[in-house]
Amino acid sequence: MIPQSPKQQKLSCSACKDRKRKCDRGLPKCSLCSRRNLICEYPTRRRRELPQSHTQSQTYPSPQSSTPASTSVSQTPCANTALSLPSSEFPPVFYLDNAVFQNSLVSKPSPISQIPLSITSLIGDASNWSSVAAAYFETVHTWMPIISKKRFFENVPINDIAQSPLRSDYALLILCMELSMWMPRGQNPRTKAYLAAKSFYLDLEIQGIVSIQLLQALILLAFYETGHAIFPSAAVSVEACVRYGQALGINWEAKSSEKKPFAWVDREEQNRVWWAVFMLECVSRIGYPRSPPLVESPSPEVHLPSSTTAWDDGVMPSKNLTILQPRSNQDLGPFATMAEAIRLLSRVLEHVAVTDVDEQHNEEAFILDRALKALESVVEYEGDYNRLSIMNQTTMCSISLIILHEAHASKQSTASEYFRTAHHTNHITDAVSKSREEFTRSLTDIASIHSCVREASPFLTTLLYQAAVANLRLDQETGSEESSKSLHTMKTALAEFDNRWKASGAYLKILEAREVSAM
Incomplete structure (x- = not known):
């Protein structure tokens, strides 16, 4: 080996490095560059190399750390808990040429990355995962059954005997399940847990992780943001749900898995997840109309959700009904009736958006x-027959009826008189008034009130507001004591539901603004 001298550089020149040739590092030029008359440039300083142990835990830069002023700031404990660099990347061929991807053996990254301490400190241990799941399946699952109990407990290690670690996508899902049950109690909904969930989702997205569990977590986040009026995040999350579902190949036409045997439980889970995405997008268009919608309405051949009980048990039912397939009342489960209601709501929104009213429109x-x-009669039959909670299905039907009736009752046409007389707002106001009387008699403290409204879906706030707006119009037109009393009933209900969903309080302020401006 030739001893190093002042006439020799410590690093190879750029030309030799690019050509993967051995460089003698001579000055002013190395021998290769001299022979070939190439420009010989040496690096001015050695690039700092990180220890091997550090490369496994390097953090993603935050917006603050990317600025020159932040380079002198010492590392905080939060930075130590950030995600490690992904061991694999999402294959670009999926988006650049999907036909090649479908015919290749290329796979998407697995959700096996390290879970940051900021997340593990929030979701706790296996015992807490079990408690969160039990509470979730007794509450939120009753009105939004999109997570398979069977698959959840198969993949989440909830006892000390389990050998496999918790997957990162299930860690986020558990956190979002807990978030969906959160009660405000006067707090700002932008909690530490919410911010951690949003950050963790983005980290997993950066890693290229794609799984139905991540989509389910995102759906629950979107419900949380919508229910607590966290905008524009809610609107962005709803659109992200649509795009993420498309990346998974989930849509109305989805038939089977891409590259593995697919059980009925998994197909049913995909179908339920897409109905939930359609539901979110459709409800978001009530207050913020957009055309065309992000998700097209389902065709008559699309399958309705099956029995939730059978799905939870992993037992395939004998019938898998489509939208227009003949069926009896007992064939429709709670989630299927809600799916039907949201499909009709989509049609109602398209109907009321039409400006040219003629007899065909009426x-x-x-x-x-x-x-x-x-x-609605099927929903009521379902509730009486099976003694199940049908609040959410009734809510969707009622929202649709009020929007339809109000659109025609507030205009002058041959159909106006019928819709003024049959206005569904009268039924809802009466039902809310009676429910509040029973509610007040049976509950004596705030803790009991919080416990009762915990199971309420965020759709109820939309229903209360739509009914309140209709009552406000009637009160402004007639000024009667009855209309004033009805308006007060809806205002009180909105104030009470603010204990569960902060959007209720936001709706109340908007209603008051309507009242002041005489809209």
Whole structure:
């Protein structure tokens, strides 16, 4: 070996390095560059190399750390808990040429990355995972059954005997399940847990992790943001749910898995997840109309959700009904009736968006009215027959009826008189008034009130507001004591539901603004 001298550089020149040639590091030029008359440039300083142990835990830079001023700031404990660099990346071929991806053996990254301490400190240990799951499946699952109990308990190690570690996507899902049950009690919904969930989701997205569990977590986050009026995050999350579902190949036409045997439980889970995405997108268009919608309405051949009880048990039912397939009342489960209601809501929103009103338009209104009332009777039958909570299904039907009735009752047409008389707001106001009386008699403290409204879905706040707006119009037109009393009933209900969903309080402020401006 030739001893190093002042006439020799410590690093190879750029030309030799690019050509993967051995460089003699001579000055002013190395021998290769001299022979080939190349420009010989040496690096001015050695690039700092990180220890091997550090490369496994390097953190993603935050917006603050990317600025020159932040380079002198010492590392905080939060930075130590950030995610490690991904061991694999999402294959670009999936988006750049999906046909090649479908015919290749390329796979998407597995959700086996390290879970940051900031997340593990929030979700706790296996015992807490079990407690969160038990509470979730007794509450939120009753109105949004999109997580398979069977798959959840198969993949989440909830006892000390389990050998496999918790997957990162399930860690986020557990955190979002707990978030969906959170009660405000006067607090800002932008909690530490919420911010951690948003950050962790983005970290997993950066790593290229794609799984249905991540989509389920994102759906629960979108419900949380919508229910607590966290905007514009809620609107962004709803659109992200649509795009993420498409990346997973989940849509109305999805038939089977891409590259593995697919059980009925998994197909049903995909179908339920897409119905939930459609539900979110459709409800978001009530207050913020957009055309065309992000998710198209399902065709008659699309399958309705099956029995939730059978799905939870992993037992495939004998029937898998489509939208227009003949069925009896007992064939429709709670989530299937809610899916039907949201499909009709989508049609109602398209109907009321039409500006040119003619007899054909009025006839369509009567058809929608009959369809919604028929579904409402099915929902009521389902509740009486199976003694299950049907609040959410009734809510969707009621929202659709109020929007339809109000659109025609507030205009002058041949159909206006019918819809003023049959206005569904009268039924809802009466039901809310009676429920509040029973509620007040049975509950004596705030803790009991919080416990009762915990199971309420965020859709109830939308229903209360739509009914309140209709009552406000009637009060402004008639000024009667009855209309004033009805408006007060809805205002009080909105104030009470603020204990569960902060959007209720936001709706109340908007209603007061309408009242002051005489809208």
